[in-house]
Amino acid sequence: MNTPSQTRRTYWQGFRHGAPFLLIVGPFGLVFGVVAADAGFDMLQALGFSVAVIAGAAQLTAVQLMTEGAPLVVVVLTALAVNLRMAMYSASLAPHLGAAPVWQRALIAYLMVDQAYAQSVLHFDKNPQMTLPEKVAYYFGTVSPIFPIWYLMTVIGALLGNRIPADIPIGFAVPIAFLALIGPMLRTLAHVAAAFVSVVGALVFSGLPYNLGLFVAALLAMATGAAVETWSARRRARP
Amino acid sequence: MTFSPALIWTVIVLLAIGTFALRFSFLGLIGKRQLPDWALRLLRYTPVAVIPGLMAPQIFLPAAGETAPDPVRLTAAAITVAVGLWTRNAIWAMIAGAAVMVGLTLLT
Numbered sequence: 001m002n003t004p005s006q007t008r009r010t011y012w013q014g015f016r017h018g019a020p021f022l023l024i025v026g027p028f029g030l031v032f033g034v035v036a037a038d039a040g041f042d043m044l045q046a047l048g049f050s051v052a053v054i055a056g057a058a059q060l061t062a063v064q065l066m067t068e069g070a071p072l073v074v075v076v077l078t079a080l081a082v083n084l085r086m087a088m089y090s091a092s093l094a095p096h097l098g099a100a101p102v103w104q105r106a107l108i109a110y111l112m113v114d115q116a117y118a119q120s121v122l123h124f125d126k127n128p129q130m131t132l133p134e135k136v137a138y139y140f141g142t143v144s145p146i147f148p149i150w151y152l153m154t155v156i157g158a159l160l161g162n163r164i165p166a167d168i169p170i171g172f173a174v175p176i177a178f179l180a181l182i183g184p185m186l187r188t189l190a191h192v193a194a195a196f197v198s199v200v201g202a203l204v205f206s207g208l209p210y211n212l213g214l215f216v217a218a219l220l221a222m223a224t225g226a227a228v229e230t231w232s233a234r235r236r237a238r239p
Numbered sequence: 240m241t242f243s244p245a246l247i248w249t250v251i252v253l254l255a256i257g258t259f260a261l262r263f264s265f266l267g268l269i270g271k272r273q274l275p276d277w278a279l280r281l282l283r284y285t286p287v288a289v290i291p292g293l294m295a296p297q298i299f300l301p302a303a304g305e306t307a308p309d310p311v312r313l314t315a316a317a318i319t320v321a322v323g324l325w326t327r328n329a330i331w332a333m334i335a336g337a338a339v340m341v342g343l344t345l346l347t
Binding site: 052090119176195219 | 244246247248249250251253254257258261262263265267271272273277279280282283284285286287288291293294297298299300312315316319320322324325326327328329330332336337340
């Protein structure tokens with residue numbers, strides 16, 4: 001049964017699980033605001049970018065390419081290539097959240113960020129008894145603390161501009177935040193194999209244009225994970 | 240370098256539309272139709288197939304103008320993943336990685 005109070009509890013549980021990611025999203029938003037201001041964006045343009053797109057890596061890529069004088073088509077397609085992973089996230093959320101009403105799915109899509117996505121899928125996999133309203137509530141819970149702070153820190157970063165001293169290693173907060181997600185994900189041999197292929201593939205194909213290296217590496221890694229899972233299951237089934 | 244407001248807003252609007260389309264794609268089209276088992280098996284590995292690869296070049300490849308990867312970053316990255324494996328908790332991993340990063344930066 002899904003009583004409103006239970007759904008509310010699940011929402012706040014998601015909120016609590018999402019809140020620590022502020023440690024990442026805050027500095028990330030600040031970095032973007034500073035970089036955008038340095039590139040000549042005013043505060044409203046930086047904020048508009050963060051509100052309309054909510055994808056730090058793609059936004060940084062776009063600003064970087066603009067300052068390099070890349071043509072509009074290259075700027076947009078490269079930044080979208082950085083976001084190709086979102087289509088994979090969308091596919092992997094569909095079995096969990098695909099039955100939600102379309103307005104909820106649209107909102108889920110707009111608010112899809114790496115950390116909240118990874119946290120939600122991990123939680124759904126660990127708790128297969130969750131109902132659809134609970135899953136939706138949990139997902140919205142995890143993103144709720146994140147996106148207002150993303151907007152706010154973009155504004156602060158844009159206002160601070162280049163007044164932040166260069167020797168503060170604020171940029172590395174972003175990789176740390178992503179790397180922190182990896183350890184808890186490595187639950188089985190199949191997950192470890194997939195992660196390994198992902199890293200090796202991304203390095204081997206890093207020369208491919210438009211960030212396609214990551215896309216190729218991710219497809220290979222997913223195939224590896226699925227193959228190792230099948231192989232492990234068959235081995236266990238043997239007498 | 241200054242950009243015209245028209246160029247900036249064009250980039251923002253195109254990226255907003257494109258990114259939403261990518262995010263909505265499968266959620267919107269598949270809806271509640273059940274995916275085949277092989278597809279579900281592949282999709283289970285999406286996060287672990289994307290996130291390590293997303294970060295690998297920044298950690299293992301030298302930064303522009305450098306010849307070797309930064310040892311401080313390598314160390315902080317290794318500690319972050321190790322603490323994540325050990326505690327099974329992303330938050331502790333993040334705190335440990337950030338502490339190592341700040342500590343080593345102050346020392347060097």
